[in-house]
Amino acid sequence: MTRMPLVDRRRQLTEAAIRAMARDGVPRTTTRSIAAEAGVSLSVFHYCFDSKQALLESVITVITDHYVGVVKQALRPRDTVRETIRAGFGAYWDHVRAQPEEHMLTYELTQYALRTPGFEPLARRQHERYGEIYLELIEQLGAAMSLELAVPAPVLARYLAAATDGLTLNFLVLGDDEPAFAAILDMISDQVAALAEDPGRREATQAERP
Template sequence: MARMPSAERRRQLTEAAIRAMTRDGVPRTTTRSIAAEAGVSLSVFHYCFDSKQELLESVMTTITEHYVAVVRDAIRPRATVRETIRAGLQAYWDHVAAHPGEHMLTYELTQYALRQPGFGHLARRQYELYAEIYEALIEQLAAGMELDPSVKVPVLARYLAAMTDGLTLNFLVAGDAGAAADILDVIADHVADLFRADT
């Protein structure tokens, strides 16, 4: 087996864990099955991760990174701020539609973390990460625009996280992509109304 830098090996194992957990569920995924999925020995897994908590945190962060990259790329200036916002929402939604199992896994990980003693901080960190990402995206969006001064960026970030989180779960349950598109339009309209061009 070729030697690989530790960070790259951790990434390989994390991606293997995502595949295994998406396929088999969190409770049925073992360190042995993750190592087999990655094509490495169990000792390599234990060298890279000290605990299950560390692995789960890496999985949560990596899944979020998967769709944040496409959203960040989509938020480039368009004709209107509404079009820019809608493009970012659509990029997120395209990821949900293309990878529903990965998004379902995020909910399973949240429930798992909340139910396991000592793991609750992972669920909280997951949602803090969502808010941090939305704050960064709002800042990116706000270049050349001014946000209504009555709106606090952290509050708007949590609003967007709650909206997309709820919509994603609704889609995973009901499977109604048409309704999702309509709701994304409403969210884009609402958020666009909070911005105005710099004078």
């Protein structure tokens, strides 16, 4: 077996766990089946992860990493704030449509954690992380386009996390109705753009008011 750095081995096992759990479900996926999926011995698995909770935390992090990178790249400034925001949502939605099994797994992980004694903090951390990611994206956009928000950034971040979480579940249940989901993403983009303005434009607008 090829030796590799611990961080790389953990990533390999996490990716294998994602494939196994997406295929077989979280409760039916064992450490032995994950090791087999990764092509390593069971002892290697236990060297990399000392608990199932540590593995599940890694799974949640890596699944999130899969789409956060493309969203951050899509948020490069465009002609308008609204176009930039819509591009970010579009990148996320492209990932949902391309990898529905990964997004379905995130909901299964939440349910598993909530129903398994001792694992409840994992579900809380999972959804706290969603809010943190949106806060990072909001700050990235604000810095790149010199924006000021009409609402506190943490509030907007939590709203967007809840909105996209619900919309993704809606897609997984109802199927791919592209025109409908595109219209919803347009609407969310309009809402967010209305809450994010260039300070100069806002001052000019206020000056014009009687």
